[in-house]
Amino acid sequence: MQLAPTRTLTPASRQYLFELLRVTGLALVISLIVAQQSQANTPTIRLFPTTVVEDLRQTSNVAKEMETGLQEVIGRLDQQQQLYLESKCEGAENDPGCQRLSKQLGATYLEMLSIMEERLPDMEHTVNNTRLSLEKRLRSELGNKMTSWTLQETLLGGSAEAPSAPSPSLRGRSGMRLSERFRQYYQLVASSSSKTDQSLAVLASDIYLDMEETSELIARTREEITRATLIEQLNQSFGTITPEMMEIVGGVKSILFGDEATSFQIAGPPPGSIEQAYRSPLEN
């Protein structure tokens, strides 16, 4: 009777087998972890594709250019107005010196209107581009792909606990330079890979609504510039400074360079207790 040959493993093949088992085990563990993670992560919402980020960057640059162009003219207007007041020209409009000052002021004012007229179309164009890109994204990602319940869960970020750091209040940045505002938006969005969907949804909404308002404001301003230019050209013939002129300059300054008085904020409520409460089986 012939015995079947005993199958023994050489030390080399045994080591190979162990290596194979180790690698297979490791691969299994990794695939389990990946599967778990992909289950845990809710589908990412795409609110800021590169096109939107680029639009924001461009808007910031255009705003910066407009501010730079206007800064010098507005500075000159301030000086001329100061001189006009210090020379006690109010009520002495027929004085030849005052008439000269008044004409200079009017000419600088026209220069400001002309710079705005020249730069605003670019500004309007880039703001509208950003607004439209965001509008499309919001409609598709939050409007059509989500229910009110999933939107709420996205905003809560998967847990009903308070966020570790309080998020800044974004609306109402009137006390800030236009370019600074867009620069901040750009920075917030550009570093959005580290942000959760929760804050991205709020950020996208905030920027979109701001763009809506800015867009309307620019359109209205462009209409007004035509009218104001005509009126000032007529005023040049009479050499008078209208209160409207000063009002418009003031308005432009507050839009472009911010208003100090609006930066004051009332403190928020005190932070809540850290104690973590009971979780009911009835919770959604």
Added chain:
Amino acid sequence: MNRITKHRVILGIAILWAGALSSCASSPPPCAGPQTKNVDDAISHVQRSLNNGCAAHFDRFYDDLLTIAEGDPRPENKRRFSEFLVWAADEGILSQRQARDYYNRYFNVKFISMAGDYNNCSHTCPRRDRVMLNMERELSDKERGLLKISLDNTGYYRADELYREVELVLEATCTACIAGN
């Protein structure tokens, strides 16, 4: 003979009526709310009443319990209310969904007013004002449940923040939805 029988019947009815009236005067009115200030005792009282045919008064009892718990605020109140509602669902007084709604409306950060199965553009946006009004009312109930009854400041402030975020995001989303039509 017939006349005597009639008198006896009238007398019997009068005695029964007087008896019924006297028993009404001495016992508490049916389905009365809890009189104690102790939350556990109040819950026990309500459980007995609900089991004795007063299930139709659930809303009033729940409000009574919330009022009593406001007088003794503590984090454990969340568990007490949860257990009471689970009991009510087990006893068949509430459906599971009703029990969840009663709990979540007062003690959870999430808003049950934001429940919906259809997309926001077609369903939430056309009734955004109503949704926000319902959320505002629910936030006031959460103030009662989270802040005043359970001392869960963190939870309440998160709910308040969530309300403001939903308001902002819905305003933007609905404007975008309308622009796309």
